[in-house]
Amino acid sequence: MSNDLAIGIDIGGTKVAGGVVDGEGRVIARARRDTPHRSTAPHVVEDVIVDAVKELLAAAPSRPVAIGIGAAGFVSSDRATVVFAPHLSWRHEPLREALRQRIDLPVFVDNDANASCWAEWRFGAVRQESHVVMVNLGTGIGGAILTDGQMQRGRFGIAGEFGHMQVVPDGHRCECGNRGCWEQYASGNALVREARSMIAANSPMAADMAAMVDGDPTKLTGPMITEAAQGGDSTAEELLAEIGTWLGVGLANLANAFDPGAFVIGGGVSAAGPMLLDPAKASFRRHLSGRGYRPEARIVKAQLSNEAGLVGAADLARTEVEQAGGAQ
Incomplete structure (x- = not known):
């Protein structure tokens, strides 16, 4: 363990999660912070990252x-700059250089979904699969492509932004600036939006969820909806099934583009398990072109849960150092 440790930091829309990770993908120390509001200056987010790293360095044996950063946004191909982060204030932010000036370790930045996909391929649900597409359902939708052990980042580093595929022309406005993006129909935000709208409209079908938040729809969260569904709330189950149906539509489109052997579904919404994935699988089969005459990709739930991003970020950073012979 003395020479195979790396730190992974996963920056999401609501939390910054960090961990010290060994060469087998085990997390041996953890740190967590709230993600600063999107209007906050970039250096404040960097302060949060540095603070978490210092805690982890003190806890590491x-x-x-190296340090790997998984960021929810568009990351340049040189893995140094966050070009655009819909849920943060980063715009062409030189994150790697900013952090290297404050932390005396090699730093690598990647998209958070790339990090999660790498972790699931190395240690989780899709080990030994040659062609993988990951879809992370969280605040938005992140995505990643892995082929024959190589992350496919694209010419400019922005491959895998599946959440911003347009699925409904002139649909819901998305934070990216467009309308009708997939993540407006199949993400955690979409799930919460629909449930809150029912509570705000005083729908009797949402009475149980309204009771969970004393009638205040702003207090309702995605995990609460999942909890309600798991407790037998038929409306919550219906909302999850609707998200799953939209998920299947997008996966069928991605199958046409990439023809993977497996889709791995991660992110917080995936905690709903079969209530989400069963409708997704049915929708996938219904919308897949050439259905009945082609092999179908497996659709599996991620195994590493909320820690996939930090585990993958750490392992990618360690891999980079190893491949460079210990020098960045």
């Missing part, structure tokens, strides 16, 4: 070899 030996000095890690």
Whole structure:
């Protein structure tokens, strides 16, 4: 363990999660912070990251070899700059250089979904699969493509932004600036939006969920909806099934583009399990072109849960250092 530790930091829309990760993908120390509001200056987010890294360095049994950052946004192909982060204030933010000036370790930045996909391929649900597409359902939708052990980042580093495929012309406005993006129909935000609208409209069908938040729809969260569905709330089940149906539509489109052997579904919404994935699988089969005459990709739930991003970010950073012979 003395020379295979790395730190992974996963920056999401609501939390910054960090961990010290060994070469087998085990998290041996953890840190967590709230993500600063999107209007906050970029250096404040960097302060939060540095603070979490310092805590993890103090907790590590030996000095890690590198730090990997998984960021929810568009990351440049040189893995140094966050070009655009819909849920943060980063716009062409030189994140790697900013952090290297404050942390005396090699730093690598990647998209958070790339990090999660790498972790699931190395240690989780899709080990040994040669062609993987990951879809992360969280605040928005992140995505990643892995082929023959290589992350496919695209010419400019922005491959895998599946959440911003347009599925409904002139549909709901998205934070990216367009309308009708997939994540407006199949993400955690979409799930919460629909449930809150029912509570705000005093729908009797949402009475149980309204009771959970004392009638205040702004207090309702995605995990609460999942909890309600798991407790037998038929409206919550219906909302999850609707999200799953839209998920299946998008997966069928992605199958046409990438023909993977497996889709791995991660992110917080995936905690709903079969209530989400069963409708997704049915919708996928219904919308897949050439259905009945082509092999179908497996659709599996991610195994590493909320820690996939930090585990993958750490392992990608360690891999980079190893491939460079210990020098960045």
